[in-house]
Amino acid sequence: MIELAPHNPYGLSIHIPVLTAAGCFGYGVEYANSIDITRIGAIVTRSTSFYAQRQSQPRLIETPAGVLLTGTWPNPGLAYVLRHYAPIWASWSTPVIVSIVGAGADEYAAIAAELEGVEGVAGIELNVALHAAHAAQITSAVRAATQLPILVKLPPSPEAEQLAQKVARAGADALTLFAPFPAATPDPNTGALVEGWLLGPATRPLVQPMLRTLAGQLSIPIIACGGIAQSSDAQQALVAGASAVQLGSVLLNTPQAAFQIASALAHYQPT
Amino acid sequence: MVQQRQLIVAEQRDVTPDLRWLTLEAPELTRSVRAGQYLLVRCAEAGSYDPLLRRPLFVAATEPALGQIALLYAPNERGLAWLARTRAGDTLDVLGPCGRGFTLEPRTRTLLLIGAGPGLAALLLLARLAAAQQVAVTLLAGAANAELLPPAYLLPGEVEYQTFVPWQLSDFIAPGGTAATSSYNLPAAIAWADQVAVALPNAAAPALAQLIRTTKFRWERGFASALLEGPLICGVGACGVCGIELRKGIRMLCSDGPVFDLRDLP
Ligand code: FES
Numbered sequence: 001m002i003e004l005a006p007h008n009p010y011g012l013s014i015h016i017p018v019l020t021a022a023g024c025f026g027y028g029v030e031y032a033n034s035i036d037i038t039r040i041g042a043i044v045t046r047s048t049s050f051y052a053q054r055q056s057q058p059r060l061i062e063t064p065a066g067v068l069l070t071g072t073w074p075n076p077g078l079a080y081v082l083r084h085y086a087p088i089w090a091s092w093s094t095p096v097i098v099s100i101v102g103a104g105a106d107e108y109a110a111i112a113a114e115l116e117g118v119e120g121v122a123g124i125e126l127n128v129a130l131h132a133a134h135a136a137q138i139t140s141a142v143r144a145a146t147q148l149p150i151l152v153k154l155p156p157s158p159e160a161e162q163l164a165q166k167v168a169r170a171g172a173d174a175l176t177l178f179a180p181f182p183a184a185t186p187d188p189n190t191g192a193l194v195e196g197w198l199l200g201p202a203t204r205p206l207v208q209p210m211l212r213t214l215a216g217q218l219s220i221p222i223i224a225c226g227g228i229a230q231s232s233d234a235q236q237a238l239v240a241g242a243s244a245v246q247l248g249s250v251l252l253n254t255p256q257a258a259f260q261i262a263s264a265l266a267h268y269q270p271t
Numbered sequence: 272m273v274q275q276r277q278l279i280v281a282e283q284r285d286v287t288p289d290l291r292w293l294t295l296e297a298p299e300l301t302r303s304v305r306a307g308q309y310l311l312v313r314c315a316e317a318g319s320y321d322p323l324l325r326r327p328l329f330v331a332a333t334e335p336a337l338g339q340i341a342l343l344y345a346p347n348e349r350g351l352a353w354l355a356r357t358r359a360g361d362t363l364d365v366l367g368p369c370g371r372g373f374t375l376e377p378r379t380r381t382l383l384l385i386g387a388g389p390g391l392a393a394l395l396l397l398a399r400l401a402a403a404q405q406v407a408v409t410l411l412a413g414a415a416n417a418e419l420l421p422p423a424y425l426l427p428g429e430v431e432y433q434t435f436v437p438w439q440l441s442d443f444i445a446p447g448g449t450a451a452t453s454s455y456n457l458p459a460a461i462a463w464a465d466q467v468a469v470a471l472p473n474a475a476a477p478a479l480a481q482l483i484r485t486t487k488f489r490w491e492r493g494f495a496s497a498l499l500e501g502p503l504i505c506g507v508g509a510c511g512v513c514g515i516e517l518r519k520g521i522r523m524l525c526s527d528g529p530v531f532d533l534r535d536l537p
Contacts, residue, residue, distance in 0.1 A: 023510065023511070024509075024510065025509060026505075026507070026508065026509025026510065026511070027509075030505075030507040030508050030509040030526075031273070031507065031509065033272045034272045034273050034274055034507075046509075046511060054514070054521055058511065058512050059502075059512065060324070060502065060504060060510075060512050062322055062323060062324055064321055065319075065320050065321040065322075065323060066323055067323055067324065073511050074511050074514050074521070075511070200320065200323050201320045201321075201323070229320050230318070249320075249323060250320065252323065252324060252504055252505060252510060253313065253320060253323055253324065253325060254275065254313070254364070254366075255273065255366075255505070255507075255509075256275045
């Protein structure tokens with residue numbers, strides 16, 4: 001077993017170092033009939049806010065070996081998720097980590113408080129992509145609201161090292177490195193430059209050196225995220241010092257990659 | 272449920288200079304797939320994720336006796352251009368069939384189909400399935416040029432097939448739901464039909480609904496359905512990119528649709 005929250009009273013043990021990344025595997029329930037979820041280390045859900053986010057018009061624009069996400073992503077809100085999905089998660093042996101997003105520290109903390117004690121919820125991942133400067137403050141607020149294991153997904157930036165240290169001190173149990181890269185690409189319909197977040201295998205060479213640098217400096221587990229598409233990519237991230245990996249964009253292409261890569265790593269032993 | 276399958280290419284050929292007909296060995300799908308359902312086809316070499324996203328292609332024909340299905344597409348971008356280079360014997364990685372397709376109502380004896388663009392492939396299958404049940408079918412197909420229209424030989428001989436080139440949405444349906452075409456009496460065709468199925472740009476839906484409202488005395492659920500356009504990425508409602516606002520709230524195009532009853536559209 002791999003422990004992703006060794007200092008947390010609940011702990012967060014996974015049997016395979018492969019998780020799904022937020023946004024690319026829904027709430028897990030969408031795939032429950034077609035994918036053997038027990039063969040995945042853990043599922044990180046779509047980012048969920050306190051109230052439903054419905055009016056957004058997200059887009060995926062394809063780029064070389066990747067996609068640019070634009071717009072805000074919809075979600076049905078916390079109450080819906082707890083009512084409809086948590087009872088299903090409670091019947092699974094695979095841990096489910098709820099990715100949460102808020103307008104500020106108070107909303108993050110309010111969501112975390114609601115998740116505390118919910119059967120089927122094994123941990124929380126903070127999506128702070130839009131609030132990176134306040135990531136430590138948000139982490140503190142969430143830490144005060146819940147004892148659940150907290151993963152914090154940080155955006156890649158030159159300040160990532162400092163930020164990671166601050167967030168770790170603020171109470172994060174593990175860090176997910178990294179969220180998608182801020183980027184821009186021409187709109188295929190209009191040619192106008194569209195800003196968004198880049199994910200996909202194209203980002204992996206950017207993530208790898210940052211991961212290696214940070215892994216040697218942090219005392220809490222790191223979960224590598226960014227462009228991992230094959231088992232060899234995952235192994236390289238583990239060798240670089242990650243305790244586990246998250247699979248994101250590859251699942252948009254092949255959701256079955258979650259257990260295909262997990263199976264390939266089932267007998268992986270860190271050296 | 273989105274199943275990953277490895278399907279072997281039986282044949283691939285041009286049916287027009289702009290359209291490819293791809294036949295796949297898929298005996299397990301020939302009887303279960305519905306018109307309007309789609310396959311998410313991986314369009315990259317094994318091990319490559321460029322392009323990253325699968326291409327959604329509607330099933331255009333099924334041949335249960337041969338254990339084959341066919342897809343019709345225009346290889347007009349890099350993923351589909353890759354697909355167009357595959358040959359008989361190659362294996363394709365597909366997910367699906369995905370989504371909810373058209374339902375041919377048991378009482379239907381006359382079926383009007385109207386389509387343009389990629390969704391035309393789905394109407395070809397619906398026309399074939401309906402004709403096999405002795406339903407009288409009229410298919411109206413529009414395109415910017417004749418090379419983008421499926422050739423008539425892809426349809427059963429008894430299907431009445433009318434094409435419109437160059438085609439403008441307003442040729443069929445003007446804003447506000449008046450029949451705008453000078454060359455075709457659409458209200459008469461709607462009055463003739465027991466059922467209508469369309470695959471048109473989404474902008475056509477309100478005007479078409481209005482035209483049906485003014486043409487049909489009574490318009491029951493199941494009478495008219497539309498295959499809507501939009502992103503079809505994951506096929507199961509997981510990634511969240513394809514939400515559309517219907518009368519009953521948000522639905523996911525990829526898994527709740529892409530075919531919806533026209534009465535449910537706003
Ligand atoms: S395409 Fe992913 S939710 Fe519809």
